[in-house]
Amino acid sequence: MIKILADSNLSHDFFIFCHNPDPAIIEIIDKYPNFHHPKPPNLLYVRAETFFHTFLNKLYKRVKIKKRFYREDMYDWLVKNLNIDIIHSPYQVNIKKDGVKSITTLHDVQELHFPEFFTSAQRAQRAVNYKKSIDEADAVIVSYNHVKKDIIKYFNKHEEKVHTILLDMQKLWFEKIENIDLVKLNEKYELPTNFILYPASSWEHKNHLKLIEALKYLNAPEIQLICTGNLTDHFHNDILPVIEKNNLSNQVRFLGIVSDEELLKLYKTCRAVIVPTLYEAGSFPLMESILLNVPVICSNVTSLPETIEDDRFTFDPQDVEDMAQKINLIWSDDQYRELNLSRIKIQAEKLRFNNAGLKINKVYETLSKV
Structure with a gap:
């Protein structure tokens, strides 16, 4: 957000209040004269004294002493001295x-x-x-x-x-990667030639179980699923047993957390991305797929329909048959894939320039x- 505000050439003065600004913020402060990094004096002392006075006020209230302390905190200092x-x-x-x-x-x-x-x-x-x-x-x-x-x-x-x-959506993580040709995914993970990618931590709302159920419903072993992301307790306690019970270990693979370079190559080499989540404030896998020009289908809930803006490429995440139908289309129907690519090209421009x-x-x- 700070970079976007700086590039917008606004007339305001901005004071970025943070303890240890990272190099990107320092670069902005150095480059733009209306961006500053204020440093209140004796910050640790101010915070400690404020905490102590808060403690005393609570104690006095409990023992019914009327005296109260008021100490300016760091924000009071910023407002008063910088005319915020x-x-x-x-x-x-x-x-x-x-x-x-x-x-x-x-x-x-x-x-x-x-x-x-x-x-x-x-x-x-x-x-x-x-x-x-x-x-x-x-x-x-x-x-x-x-x-x-x-x-x-x-x-x-x-x-x-x-x-x-x-x-x-500009200057994202994958734009900083210069070369993925040297990334040896097949040697490390023994990946299939064609696969659908779902990059997401295995939290319950990410809906891996319904996705696996949809693959079982299709009964098409050639449709391979590769999942990346943090393997939570839900994966070990619920997802993995379902995979093993239904003999899907050769069709569904969880790689865990992968490097940025590996993830980018997975995006670039997959047949499509699927985002079957039940809730998403904003889906980075969906937006990244759109920006990288990768065919993608997704749930019809929360922010996802707003992002793709075409219900031909969405499905009910609770409806196994609906999800399975869209998986089959994005996997095997070339005309459907071309329509999808045409849509995400339009959406990519909207994401980049909002x-x-x-x-x-x-x-x-x-x-x-x-």
């Missing part, structure tokens, strides 16, 4: 200070749709923190309309205060006038 007008938090925390407008970002509220995928502690933490951030924020930025609808529905946030802005910087600036300008 807007605090923009690009994650699910909102910083609220008197006289300053605030923006927060919310990526998803998956716990409201699939509470079984979260512990009670995780649900409680999200419920409290998300509500506080949304209620206090003068503006909420999301990437997709399905998240906006959830915020309006479940948190009663006014529609005009929730803004859908997908960041431009004018996110100007859209964010419009939010800034609106808040400045209030």
Whole structure:
């Protein structure tokens, strides 16, 4: 987001508050005169003293002592010394200070749709923190309309205060890889010549079990599936036993976490990518497939239909027969594959050039006038 704002040549001064900026942020600060990295004095001391005073205030309240401590925190220092007008938090925390407008970002509220995928502690933490951030924020930025609808529905946030802005998909990880010709995938993994790729950690909502069920339904051993990503307890406890029980070990392979170079070559050599997830705030496998011009089919839920914008290439992730039909088409129907490639070429341009910087600036300008 910082890079997008910098490249948009906006007139505002930006103060990037982070403890140890990475080289990319330092490069931006060095290159653009309106981007700065403020350093409050004695930061560790300020944080320690604030924590101590908070502890004393709670103690005094418990023993019914009226005295209270107030200590300016690091954000008070930034606001006062740098004349901050807007605090923009690009994650699910909102910083609220008197006289300053605030923006927060919310990526998803998956716990409201699939509470079984979260512990009670995780649900409680999200419920409290998300509500506080949304209620206090003068503006909420999301990437997709399905998240906006959830915020309006479940948190009663006014529609005009929730803004859908997908960041431009430029300068991504695979654009930094210069050569994958030397990557010896076949020697390392003994891959089939043709395969469908699903790059995703094996969390429950990624829906590997339904995907395996769809392959079983097709009863077509030539359709090979390669999965990459972190192997969670769900893989060992649930997915692997299903593969073994149905004698699919020669058809379904899980490689675990692979290197960026290996993943890029898997994208480049697969027959197609499939994304059967039950919930996705924003699917990087889908967007990466589109940007890399790789045929892709996906679920018809959350952000995925917004991303591909063509229901010919989506399926109900709970409907095994529907998923199996789309798998068979993307595998064997050349005309269907060509239609798919034509669609993702259009979508790739939309992902690369979304004018996110100007859209964010419009939010800034609106808040400045209030």
